[in-house]
Amino acid sequence: MTSKNKSIAILNSRAPFSxxxxxxxxxxxxxxGSYEQDTSLFxxxxxxxxxxxxxxxxxxxxxxxxxxxxxxxFYDIENIYVCAASLAQRALxxxxxxxNVTVLNSNEFSKELxxxxxxxxx
Amino acid sequence: xQTLAVIVTTPPxxxxxxxAIDYIECALKKGVEVLGVFFYQNGVLNASTHLSLANDEYxxxxxxxxxxxxxxxxxxxxxxxxxxxxxxxxxxDNKQSNINNEFILSGLGELVELSSKAERVxxx
Numbered sequence: 083m084t085s086k087n088k089s090i091a092i093l094n095s096r097a098p099f100s101x102x103x104x105x106x107x108x109x110x111x112x113x114x115g116s117y118e119q120d121t122s123l124f125x126x127x128x129x130x131x132x133x134x135x136x137x138x139x140x141x142x143x144x145x146x147x148x149x150x151x152x153x154x155x156f157y158d159i160e161n162i163y164v165c166a167a168s169l170a171q172r173a174l175x176x177x178x179x180x181x182n183v184t185v186l187n188s189n190e191f192s193k194e195l196x197x198x199x200x201x202x203x204x
Numbered sequence: 205x206q207t208l209a210v211i212v213t214t215p216p217x218x219x220x221x222x223x224a225i226d227y228i229e230c231a232l233k234k235g236v237e238v239l240g241v242f243f244y245q246n247g248v249l250n251a252s253t254h255l256s257l258a259n260d261e262y263x264x265x266x267x268x269x270x271x272x273x274x275x276x277x278x279x280x281x282x283x284x285x286x287x288x289x290x291x292x293x294x295x296x297d298n299k300q301s302n303i304n305n306e307f308i309l310s311g312l313g314e315l316v317e318l319s320s321k322a323e324r325v326x327x328x
Binding site: 087088090102103106109110113114117119200201202203 | 211244245285312313315316319320325327
């Protein structure tokens with residue numbers, strides 16, 4: 083591998099199953115994690131639906147990629163941020179299917195996001 | 205010299221792809237070293253040999269080929285995303301390919317490599 087490590091933000095802005103964006107973002111997160119890059123996940127807008135607890139996909143004929151979120155900690159991806167305003171707008175509780183999720187207000191969310199050197203949005 | 209890596213996630217008919225091509229060419233003309241373009245999600249469709257766009261529309265394939273030829277610009281294709289969309293370098297017994305020659309078959313590890321090397325990474 084090369085030069086110095088960079089910090090990477092992966093911003094999730096889409097709901098989980100209507101498109102492949104969430105899965106594509108997760109694949110990228112796990113790869114960056116496996117190369118020991120400083121990787122953080124951000125959830126904003128409809129992206130917050132990806133964190134909603136107890137989602138079942140059997141009756142929509144989709145593979146439940148959300149289960150793979152449990153692997154994030156094994157790749158040392160520990161910074162997971164969710165936008166409080168996006169949750170509030172959708173009347174979603176702070177009840178997520180993974181641990182270590184940090185709920186941030188818009189200013190804090192923005193500050194964390196801007197402190198990363200690379201931003202990839204899905 | 206400044207270094208740049210670009211990630212293209214939009215299909216050939218998207219105006220964001222046109223924007224990516226213009227952006228990359230502008231950077232190259234200004235002397236920025238573009239380490240590579242990584243094609244992911246629907247961006248992989250840019251590598252298809254079977255695109256047929258109306259004559260009076262923007263010919264994105266030709267533009268990618270031109271950038272590759274004129275500037276030796278590396279074009280990296282995420283093969284997993286490509287195969288999901290019907291692109292393959294191994295179609296049956298004759299080992300035929302429907303991926304343009306200019307594209308290098310690669311995986312997400314290449315994206316990590318590019319991100320790590322480039323001073324700036326831009327996604328479209």
